[in-house]
Structure formats: structure tokens, C-alpha cells
Amino acid sequence: MIRTGFVLTLMLLGAAQAVAADNKAPASAKNYQWGKPLPEQVAIMKLTGDIERGREAFQGCRGCHKADAGGILDGTYPRLSGQHASVVIKQVTEVRAGARVNPKMEPFSSEHAVTPQEISDIAVFVQSVESNRENGKGPGTALARGKQLYQSGKCASCHGEYGEGIASKAYPVVASQHFGYLVRELDFIQKGTRGNSHPDMVKAISQYTREDMEAVADYMSRMPDYRKVAQARPK
Numbered sequence: 001m002i003r004t005g006f007v008l009t010l011m012l013l014g015a016a017q018a019v020a021a022d023n024k025a026p027a028s029a030k031n032y033q034w035g036k037p038l039p040e041q042v043a044i045m046k047l048t049g050d051i052e053r054g055r056e057a058f059q060g061c062r063g064c065h066k067a068d069a070g071g072i073l074d075g076t077y078p079r080l081s082g083q084h085a086s087v088v089i090k091q092v093t094e095v096r097a098g099a100r101v102n103p104k105m106e107p108f109s110s111e112h113a114v115t116p117q118e119i120s121d122i123a124v125f126v127q128s129v130e131s132n133r134e135n136g137k138g139p140g141t142a143l144a145r146g147k148q149l150y151q152s153g154k155c156a157s158c159h160g161e162y163g164e165g166i167a168s169k170a171y172p173v174v175a176s177q178h179f180g181y182l183v184r185e186l187d188f189i190q191k192g193t194r195g196n197s198h199p200d201m202v203k204a205i206s207q208y209t210r211e212d213m214e215a216v217a218d219y220m221s222r223m224p225d226y227r228k229v230a231q232a233r234p235k
């Protein structure tokens with residue numbers, strides 16, 4: 001029995017490495033359907049998170065996302081501070097289920113690493129953090145184009161005029177996110193290698209060139225923290 005389990009573990013590790021190597025969405029990601037929340041996501045949304053417990057549990061995440069949840073400037077690790085708890089829960093549970101491809105993080109967010117209650121606690125903790133660290137921004141050379149794409153391309157209808165997202169629908173905050181991360185995600189979303197993406201968004205960016213992605217990402221990265229914008233009312 002032990003031996004079978006061991007071999008199986010090796011096979012699973014091998015599969016994870018294959019995903020990392022060619023960055024193709026696994027079979028589970030192909031079955032992903034937006035608007036059909038995973039049972040674990042629904043269950044965690046019903047729990048009550050605790051900010052102090054979340055600060056403790058976040059220790060397992062700090063190596064990459066940093067103690068203030070600000071991520072890193074070049075966007076290798078995204079900023080989580082101020083992100084809606086609903087978004088954090090959706091993304092972590094989908095990484096666990098293999099619906100979002102993220103082999104680097106998987107061992108730290110798996111069932112062996114964090115419990116459902118800890119995910120709920122971490123989600124309210126990171127949502128509450130205000131990181132004062134600079135975020136990575138683009139070259140600033142195509143901001144008018146970026147603004148036009150953002151406002152005319154339906155981005156604003158889901159991510160908000162101020163990049164504040166919509167908490168109740170788990171639409172992410174994009175304001176003040178690192179430029180490098182935003183460009184990478186747009187590329188993954190367009191290619192389908194992220195796994196979980198809203199189909200309307202995939203449509204909205206299907207014709208984007210690399211320059212368009214960089215322009216719109218630059219614009220989003222320069223939006224101030226929405227909590228400091230009086231008109232940005234979280235929905």
C-alpha cells in the first residue's frame with residue numbers, strides 16, 4: 001500500500017512538472033466553467049474569517065507574497081493586499097483543484113498546507129492590509145491608449161472605473177497591481193493557459209496585441225489603491 005502511494009505521488013509530481021515545463025492547461029482546467037463555483041469555494045465563503053488568525057496562517061505565503069502581502073515589484077509574485085476576500089478564496093481553491101495553473105504555489109496552498117478555515121482567515125487578513133510599498137509600473141508611454149482600451153473594452157464594467165473590482169462577484173481588484181504580473185496574466189488569459197478566466201474577458205482581449213496588453217496593464221498599474229479613492233465604492 002505504502003509503495004503504491006509512493007509511486008502515485010511520484011507520478012503526480014511528474015505530472016506537475018510537465019505542466020510547469022510546457023505551461024499547458026491540465027485536463028481539469030479544460031473542464032473549468034465560469035459561474036459554477038467549486039464546492040470547496042462555496043463552503044469557505046460560508047466561514048467567518050479572522051484577521052489575526054489569518055496573519056499567522058499567512059506565514060506560509062510570505063516567502064513569495066511578502067509579509068505585507070505586497071508581492072514583488074517585477075510582478076513574479078502578485079500583490080494580494082487589498083484584494084477582495086472572495087477573489088482570494090476563488091483563486092486559491094481553483095489552484096488547489098487544478099483549475100488555475102500555478103505549479104509554483106501549489107505545494108503551499110494544497111490541502112496538506114492550509115485548511116479551509118485558514119484560507120478564510122488569510123482572505124480577510126490580506127483584504128485588510130494596506131501595503132505602502134511601491135508597485136511595479138509600465139513605461140508610461142501609452143497611457144492614453146491604455147485608458148481608452150480599459151474604458152471601451154468592457155474592462156471597467158467588471159473591474160470597476162477605479163480598478164476596484166466587484167467583491168460579490170469575485171471580480172478582482174486590478175488597481176495598483178504590478179505591471180509585470182498584469183501583462184503576464186493577460187497573455188495567459190488570451191492563450192488559455194491560466195485555466196480559469198471569465199469567457200467575456202477572453203473575448204474582450206482576443207484581438208489584443210502585445211502593445212495593447214502593455215498599454216492597458218500600465219494604465220491599471222497606475223490606478224491608486226481604490227480604498228484611497230473616495231468615489232470608488234466597493235460593491
Ligand code: HEC
Pocket residue numbers: 058060061062063064065076077078080083087088089091092101102104105108109114122172184185
Ligand atoms: C512559492 C511561491 C508562492 C507561495 C509560497 C504562495 N504563492 Fe500565491 N502565487 C504565487 C504565484 C507565482 C502566483 C501568480 C501565478 C500566475 O502567474 O498566474 C500566485 C498567485 C496567488 C493568488 C492569485 C492572485 C490574483 O490576483 O489572482 C492568490 C490569491 C495567492 N497566490 C494566494 C496565496 C496564498 C494564500 C498563499 C499561502 C497559503 C500563497 N499564495 C503562497 C506564488 C506563491
Ligand code: HEC
Pocket residue numbers: 034090149150153154155156157158159170171172173174182183185186196197198200201204205216
Ligand atoms: C465579465 C467580466 C470581466 C470582463 C469584461 C473583464 N474581466 Fe478581467 N477578470 C474577470 C475575472 C472574473 C477575473 C479573475 C479570473 C477568473 O477567476 O475568472 C479577471 C482577471 C483579470 C486579470 C488578472 C487579475 C489577477 O488578479 O490575476 C486581468 C489583468 C484582467 N482581468 C484584465 C482585464 C482587462 C484588461 C479587461 C478588458 C479588456 C477585462 N479584464 C475584462 C472578469 C472580467
